[in-house]
Amino acid sequence: MNLFSKKKKFERRVSLKQETRDGILSYCKMSHPDEGILILRGKSEHGNVLIDALVIPPFSETGADFAGFPHNPLPLDPSYVGIVHSHPIGSAEPSLTDLNNFFGLVSIIVKSPYEDEDIFAWDSSGNKIPIDIV
Ligand SMILES: [Zn+2]
Numbered sequence: 307m308n309l310f311s312k313k314k315k316f317e318r319r320v321s322l323k324q325e326t327r328d329g330i331l332s333y334c335k336m337s338h339p340d341e342g343i344l345i346l347r348g349k350s351e352h353g354n355v356l357i358d359a360l361v362i363p364p365f366s367e368t369g370a371d372f373a374g375f376p377h378n379p380l381p382l383d384p385s386y387v388g389i390v391h392s393h394p395i396g397s398a399e400p401s402l403t404d405l406n407n408f409f410g411l412v413s414i415i416v417k418s419p420y421e422d423e424d425i426f427a428w429d430s431s432g433n434k435i436p437i438d439i440v
Pocket residue numbers: 391392393400401404415
């Protein structure tokens with residue numbers, strides 16, 4: 307047993323492929339002024355979530371106030387690592403509704419005007435997760 311390993315705080319990280327990031331930003335811009343919502347595909351290894359693809363969720367209904375989260379169970383696919391949605395108004399902080407509808411390992415929120423620096427990742431407790439663009 308390595309006692310020193312206990313000193314290192316477990317930290318989740320998100321790696322986002324650059325083209326996936328660009329895909330998210332264009333989708334959010336297209337959906338504006340409504341919220342856009344997409345499923346994040348990728349894989350998780352040792353707390354590091356790599357996101358490299360996007361899926362349009364079934365049954366999604368978007369409106370100005372709220373991106374309709376898929377209430378019907380999503381296909382049980384281990385490559386679905388989370389959800390991204392946009393906030394056309396206000397900050398990129400997750401709302402109570404967002405946290406109650408948390409799906410997967412990570413929730414990404416993009417705020418208007420959906421530029422590179424407007425994208426944020428959160429865990430199920432509403433803590434910010436650092437994003438690496440890869
Ligand atoms: Zn939200």
